[in-house]
Amino acid sequence: MxxxxxxxxxxxxxxxxxxxxxxxxxxLIIMILGMMILPLPAFILDLLFTFNIALSVMVLLVSLYTQKPLDFSAFPSVLLFSTLLRLSLNVASTRIVLMEGHTGPDAAGKVIESFGHFLVGGNYAVGIVVFVILVIINFMVITKGAGRIAEVSARFTLDAMPGKQMAIDADLNAGLINETDARKRRIAVAQEAEFYGSMDGASKFVRGDAVAGLLILVINIVGGLIIGVVQHDMAVGAAATNYTLLTIGDGLVGQIPALVISTAAGVIVSRVATEEDVGTQITGQLFDNPKVLAITGGIIGGMGLIPGMPHFAFLLLGGGLIFLARRITQKAVAKAAAAAAPKPLLEAPVSADSAEASWDDVQLVDPLGLEIGYRLIPLVDASQEGELLKRIKGIRKKFAQEIGFLAPVVHIRDNLELRPNAYRIALNGVEVGVGDAFPGQWLAINPGQVSGPLQGSPTRDPAFGLPAVWIDIGMREQAQLLGYTVVDAGTVVATHLNHVVTSHAAELLSRQEVQQLLDRIGRDAPKLIEDLVPKVISLTSLQKVLQALLDEGVPIRDMRTILDVLAEHAPKINDPYELTALTRLALGRAITQQVAPGTTEMSVMGLDPMLERVLSQALANGSQGGLEPGLAATLLQQTQQAIEHQQNQGFPPVLLVQHGLRALLARFLRRSMPQLKVLSYAEVPDTRTVRVTTTIGGQI
Incomplete structure (x- = not known):
């Protein structure tokens, strides 16, 4: 069933x-409550004490083998439950010690007897001293230090959260990650802050456990003396020996696991997140420098030669360290020699020099290429965990989803003519972007609202020209706290490439991409494609219309609407620019939503009525290609001033004009002001309210 x-x-x-x-x-909760309420036989108590010791060792080993603190995010809860388990064991053992302590040292089970006799030699005075020392170590050293580290880590983690969130948003906007990855990283950032906050509070459990252990020790000794002398008519010495040894054994069997758990807490909060566990990290960094080992071995060996010192121990350890340093040095020399050895060249065909030229020798130009210096090769080398290849795939996917067609594959090659840290982005073999990236360092970009300077190499963000600084990896959190957007070298290259691809989308849309786009739509609407291309409009004219839309930053995702407009007007109109204007009218709602998101009031720039009449007259006289030089210079100057005024007010730079003037002004202003969007009144939906905040042309 x-x-x-x-x-x-x-x-x-x-x-x-x-x-x-x-x-x-x-x-576990029921078991803890049961131990506090129900009397347990000595055999069950032995099993539970053994389980408590095993649990503490297991927690310590898990903490040693985790690579990041969040890999053991359940540790605060484990700390709480283990503390409750020890306290409940103390209650259960106290009950049986006070009830059966007069019968002998094994009254509370073999585990307590072993800890009371074997570890302290049956001497309860020594046992009390050892117990107090363990409590002091646990309470004053390990727990206090771990709690302080957790407290500071929680504060700094909370302070760094805004910068980390901005970095996640920057990666998402650049197409380096998708929405799912961004959500996971935001959750990880929030969990990190909650983890250190929980660890700060959980450390109070261990401190309270240590204080409770001391109080339980005193209460059990005093209570045992009273019960043994008064109820069981024992001599004071015999009662003191029996009950004190049982109490000491009980205290030690609880405090040793508590000390192990506290050590695990210190390991968790004090480690730095890397791709290695604590053991590998410590041994790799502590015993990796042969100079340190050799000098330490020489000092220890020299101390062993001093008269009166234990020569064997000092000389043995010093000689071992010197031998280890020598072995590490020999391995490093052998590795360097192997790396410097000449590698065999690939044998070329014997007849290569005498072979006739063929069409295979013709090297076609790559539509989109990325050339890198030799120091940037690790960024694109999968064997060295280079992330740039994965990010470029993400860029192409994001571009296809937002723009509406698949960008060409990015061909990556190394170029020895470039500087070691330089890279070059080429479009059809022509350079369209250059920059520098430094693997192992981070680029701190100033978005305009930072609270202080940074020490590093000043530069500019290659994608958007913002002031930036190349900093060491250890300054990352400091830069985020100051308000900088911090990205690694691979992200710098990927963001620059994404900006170049987006701004040159029209040039990347070749006839091949247009045909592939039609084939994709033809699978869902075959009749539409069959009746339109090439019967009504040629593939070349369709390509020009789509390129004109992309030139003005209009995505072509809504191909159904674009093709419907062309099917209606292409039989009567052959000019691609007129077809583009009609297509923009049909896409007006999407264009408006792109430049002014939401449904609220639009704050735009407008033209002075006098300037509109002048431009309309120039257009009526056939001025399709340009304007009178004096008028053009003044128009450019005032438009730039209007854009600055608009951006200072926090509004997007959008210019709203009459429909007949839109194409002329868009072509004229686009080259010098690519951030400006020119819309016509006819493209704005009737549901949107327009407010003109800046007027251009009042001084013309």
């Missing part, structure tokens, strides 16, 4: 592993 019910619920059965894990928490 339970199996059928589990199948109906989509589970393998009520006894599955997932269900058992879900029940582990309630079972």
């Amino acid at each position: 339970s199996s059928r019910l589990g199948t109906m619920l989509g589970m393998p059965g009520l006894g599955s592993t997932a269900n058992m894990r879900g029940l582990s928490g309630p079972i």
Whole structure:
């Protein structure tokens, strides 16, 4: 029946592993409450003490083998439950010690007896001293230090959250990650802050446990003396020996696991997140420098030669360190020699020099290419975990989703003529972007609202020209706290490439891409494509219309609307620019939404009525290509001033003009002011309210 019910619920059965894990928490709580309320036999108490020791060792090992603190995000809860488990064991053992302590040292089980006799030699005075020392180590050293680290980490993590969120948004906008990855990274940032906050509070459990251990020790000794002397008529010395040894054994069997758990907490909060566990990280960094080992070995060996010192121990350790340093040096020399050895060249065909030229020797120009210096090769080398290839794939995917067609494949090659850290972006073999990137460093970009300067190499963001600084990796959090947007070298190159691809979308739309786009639409609407291309409009004319839209930053995702407009007007109109203007009218709602998101009031720039009449007359006289030089210069100057005024007010630079003037002004202003969007009144939906905040042409 339970199996059928589990199948109906989509589970393998009520006894599955997932269900058992879900029940582990309630079972542990019931067990803790049961130990506090119900009397337990000595055998069960031995099993539970052994389980407590095993749990503490397991927690310590898990903390040692985690690579990031969030890999053990359940640690604060584990710390709480382990503390409750120890306290409940103390209650259960106290009950049996006070009730059966007069019978002998094994009254509370073999575990407590072993800790009371073997570890302290049956001397309760030594046991008390050892117990107090363990409590002091746990309370004053490990727990206090771990709590302080967790407190500081929580504060700095909370302070760095805005910068980390901005970095995630920057990667999302650049197309380096998708919405799912961005959501995961935001959750990870929030979990990191919650984890350190929880660790700060969880450390108070251990401190309270240490204080409770001291109080329980005193209470058990005093209570045992009273019970042994008064109720069981024992001699004071015998009662003190029995109950004190049992109490010391009970305290040690609880404090040693508590010390292990506290050490695990210190390991978790004090480590730096890397791709290595703590053991590998410590040994790799501590024993990696042969100079340090050799000098340390010489000092220890020299101390061993001093009369009166334990010569064997000092000389043995010093000689071992010197031997280890020598072995590391020999391995480094051998590795460097192997790397510098000449590698065999690929054998060329014997007849290569005498072979006739063929069409295979013709090297076609790549539509989109990225050339890099030799120091940037690790960014595109998959064997060295280079992330740039994955980010370029993300750029092409984001471009296809937002612009409406698939950009050509980016061909990457190294170029020894470039500077070691330089890269070059080429479009059809022509350079369209250059920059520098420094692997191992971070670029801190000033978005305009930073609270202080940074030490580093000043530069400018190659994509948008913002002031920036190349900084070391250790200054990343400081830069984020000051308000900088911090990105790594691969992100710098990817963002620049994304900007170039987006701004040159029209040039990337060749006839091949247009035909592939038609084939894609033809799978869903074959009749539309069959009746339109090439019967009504040629493939070349369609390409010109789409390129004209892309030139003005209009995506071509809504190909159904574009093709419907062309099917209606192309039989009567052959001019691609007129067809583009009609297509923009049909796409007006999407264009307006792109430049002014939302449904609220639009704050735009407008033309002075006198200037509009002058421009209309110039257009009526056939001035399609340009304007009178004096008028053009003044128009450019006043438009630039209007854009600055618009941006200072926090509004997008949008110029709203009459429909007949839009194409002329868009072509004239686009080259010198690419950020300006020129719309016509006819393109703005009737549902949007327009407010003109700046007027151009009042001084013309």
